[in-house]
Amino acid sequence: MERYLRFYIKFQGYMIGGFTLLLSILMTLVIFESNDPYYPMEFYYNYRFMGTTALVLGIFWFIAGVTFMYGVHYEIKQCLLPFALLYLVDLALLAIRDIVMIWHDRRWYTMVFVNIPTLLAVLYITCYLFMTLVALGRLFSTDPKPQTGDNFVRFSNGIANPVALAEEEEAALVAE
Secondary structure, eight states, X not given: OHXXXXXXXXXXXXXXXXXXXXXXXXXXXXXXXXXXXXXOGGXXXXXXXXXXXXXXXXXXXXXXXXXXXXXXXXXXXXXXXHHHHHHHHHHHHHHHHHHHHHHTTOOGGGOTTTSHHHHHHHHHHHHHHHHHHHHHHHHHHSOOOOOOSTTOOOOOXXXXXXXXXXXXXXXXXXXX
């Protein structure tokens, strides 16, 4: 059971890392190609999705995805942190965007944290990602339990076999 759970959690990590890599490339290319590198100031609230900002964040997401995949593959807990930090930065940028859009009386259905279905999706995804990160962190901090089987090998660590020692002492007592 523990082996299956370990496989399942690592598989989730690979899926998250793979989708991060794929979508960072695709979304960055789509956003960057469909917008000018410099955009008009009346759309400054939409900076996350326009121009060179999208390219820079896309490159950061790609680097975070590669680091995440490396960390999952080699079970390095510290390699999960860039992904989590970049996700929080991206959420903060979206929250600032929504605040500015509310301030300027923009359409409410284009905002992330005001539109209820979108807010529920963001909360679900955030909970899923961070619970997976916590599970991966705990998985990487504990060693797997040794499995007994046909390929069991005992190494000598200098400690005498307690069963053999007890038998020798018993034999010595009987001989007296």
